Amino acid sequence: MKALIVHAHSESDSFVAAMRDVAVATLTAQGAEIAQSDLYAMGFNPVLSPADFGSRKNADHLTYALEQRANYDAGTLAPDIVAEIEKVLAADLIVFTFPVFWFSVPAILKGWIDRVFISGPFYGGRRVYGAGGLKGKKALAAFSLGGREHMFGPGSIHGELETGMLRHFLQGALGYVGFDVLEPFVAWHAPYVTHDARVAMLEALGGHVARWENLPALPMPDLTKFDDSFAPK
């Protein structure tokens, strides 16, 4: 089994770094071969731009998705993007460890998606959701959150977490390209709880990650219910 850990926190002594370490240790103990993308440590550039392309299919006007596909095929996509694509394509499981900022992923992780989830191998036309390019792979998000559990869900102040605030990431990015998006692990109220509570959360995370093959996946749209233009049948 091959796993990729994508980690997005600047501080090596952070709770999120400890979450990453637990994920690595748990999967290593299961015999997994682990690759890592520590985005801050790598100095990963999150800003997509024309500089990502060593050649241009259309030199006059930039259509980013078109150039992604053409440059990937031509071998002229920026090497830092290609390296990440190869890690993703090699993995059976990707674990994301990050702090939630503004009900979303940190910019450095958003930009990893913007640049790495390329048209062609990852998605295209009707190759989305259950027909996405990464079908058969699993994705597990493990994140810290300042808020408390009662602030999310039906009737709560912020509304649903998985299908509301984080819908753009869990469904719109991970589900869209075909991942089985496993039930996420949430470290609630992480900056404000006791040391003992944080230790308990890390233990729970270890158990969660260890069950990766049996964790339920979040429901995604069923393509058979939509026509060729993605209108409901």
Add this chain to the structure above:
Amino acid sequence: MKALIVHAHSESDSFVAAMRDVAVATLTAQGAEIAQSDLYAMGFNPVLSPADFGSRKNADHLTYALEQRANYDAGTLAPDIVAEIEKVLAADLIVFTFPVFWFSVPAILKGWIDRVFISGPFYGGRRVYGAGGLKGKKALAAFSLGGREHMFGPGSIHGELETGMLRHFLQGALGYVGFDVLEPFVAWHAPYVTHDARVAMLEALGGHVARWENLPALPMPDLTKFDDSFAPK
């Protein structure tokens, strides 16, 4: 009236740049004083890190929100962040022009929020939503989208747009800090429509922006319905 335009597209000949130009022209014709943050042109750094702080309240362990507040008060927050904060605090209306990437904002704009929406002046404790620091200001998002209108809404393949996929941005970032979040302008299927259709969208955008004082605001959580811990009463 003072307006700030926050723009996030790398290409000066893009449709989104034309959207920005329409917003500027419309508000200028109304006599507004316009400030602009063209994030790509500025080379804005979207990656928050300890380098944002010229002093440290806690040198041993980074709590980003705590240091934002302390460094802002001490005058030691990074100058590129302070410049953006001052533009926001001076504005009556902020217009965001960007392409939707992965059902969210581009990483460069996500990082502008991560770094600029600081604890203290923007929010803190129970100073969120209707009690947020930016209460009284209006925010208008105008964005292009690859998808079509029928792909969003109840029963659609991607679900709701404003309250679903873009909830993290419209409610979780803009509404959270107290903006009246105006009905957004969506340029549907922008890369794939005819030139005439794009011209018509720009005209419609001009009319939308011109009505900024009268556009309906999206509903936000009513703080009177939640207790001091934000649990429903």
